[in-house]
Amino acid sequence: MCNNSGGRGGARAARKGPWAENEDAQLVWFVRLLGERRWDFLAQVSGLRRTGKSCRLRWVNYLHPGLKRGRITADEERLILSLHAEWGSRWSRIARKLPGRTDNEIKNYWRTHMRKKAQEEKMLAKKKAVAEASSSTTSLTTTTCSASATATSSRAATTEAPQESGTSMDDEAEEEATTSVSEENKAEVVQYCSAVDIDQLWNDIAASESYPEMMMSWGSAGNVAVAAPVEPSSPVWEFCEDYSLWRIDDHEYYNKIDQHALN
DNA sequence: AAGCAGAACAACCGCCTACTT
DNA sequence: GAAGTAGGCGGTTGTTCTGCT
Numbered sequence: 001m002c003n004n005s006g007g008r009g010g011a012r013a014a015r016k017g018p019w020a021e022n023e024d025a026q027l028v029w030f031v032r033l034l035g036e037r038r039w040d041f042l043a044q045v046s047g048l049r050r051t052g053k054s055c056r057l058r059w060v061n062y063l064h065p066g067l068k069r070g071r072i073t074a075d076e077e078r079l080i081l082s083l084h085a086e087w088g089s090r091w092s093r094i095a096r097k098l099p100g101r102t103d104n105e106i107k108n109y110w111r112t113h114m115r116k117k118a119q120e121e122k123m124l125a126k127k128k129a130v131a132e133a134s135s136s137t138t139s140l141t142t143t144t145c146s147a148s149a150t151a152t153s154s155r156a157a158t159t160e161a162p163q164e165s166g167t168s169m170d171d172e173a174e175e176e177a178t179t180s181v182s183e184e185n186k187a188e189v190v191q192y193c194s195a196v197d198i199d200q201l202w203n204d205i206a207a208s209e210s211y212p213e214m215m216m217s218w219g220s221a222g223n224v225a226v227a228a229p230v231e232p233s234s235p236v237w238e239f240c241e242d243y244s245l246w247r248i249d250d251h252e253y254y255n256k257i258d259q260h261a262l263n
Numbered sequence: 264a265a266g267c268a269g270a271a272c273a274a275c276c277g278c279c280t281a282c283t284t
Numbered sequence: 285g286a287a288g289t290a291g292g293c294g295g296t297t298g299t300t301c302t303g304c305t
Contacts, residue, residue: 018273018299040290056291057274092293103293104273111296112270 015049068100
């Protein structure tokens with residue numbers, strides 16, 4: 001029903017594969033400007049040769065400022081386990097209970113860790129059941145298998161806790177340091193964006209027959225990096241350019257952030 | 264150092280639902 | 285109410301990273 005390329009007049013073939021840094025920067029810039037909506041439109045006017053879907057996914061899973069990077073902690077794992085036991089594969093729902101984690105992240109984590117554990121437990125239980133007298137163990141259902149798997153995994157997670165929690169502490173400290181800076185930066189962005197009423201902007205865009213040209217005139221034209229100096233110069237873009245905003249998991253980036261905060 | 268296997272992560276695809284016209 | 289569209293979701297695949305031999 002919904003075609004990926006969607007939107008009006010999308011003649012160019014959408015680009016696929018890994019995102020380049022300039023694409024990320026471009027996306028961040030336009031999301032800050034236009035908000036997290038109308039992804040097809042955003043994809044079109046930003047000059048990114050990506051589908052709206054792809055843009056949204058990139059933003060939600062990788063570029064969103066609220067994202068927590070680093071390994072899933074023992075606490076998070078326990079939460080995932082219990083929520084998965086309750087809701088099943090409702091990843092987005094589970095993700096809402098884990099601030100800073102995306103459904104994709106949790107889904108991947110489950111695939112690589114938990115499912116394997118669950119399967120192992122299942123196999124063990126099966127072997128055990130076969131080994132034992134078949135008469136007494138006929139009531140071993142799939143449900144109980146997975147339940148025991150969950151319980152065991154949970155226990156395993158607890159034993160791993162010391163090592164993992166150490167990492168998470170570091171991550172949290174690091175994240176906290178970053179957050180304070182990004183808040184500062186956000187303030188700059190908000191200050192800039194508040195100069196323009198975004199809703200009014202959307203209305204104007206909707207009313208305009210030639211909105212792509214209108215947007216292009218802002219300096220997208222397929223390359224914000226080059227066109228960025230157009231008036232008014234965006235603090236977002238400057239920040240992206242100077243501090244590689246898109247590489248939010250990069251330690252070097254964090255260091256730069258800290259330096260930026262001190263200046 | 265090279266090769267391999269498994270883990271981790273990023274991205275795409277297809278379907279579904281909610282919303283708009 | 286029907287049709288079309290945008291966005292969200294879960295499943296899956298492809299790529300990169302990491303540790304081991």
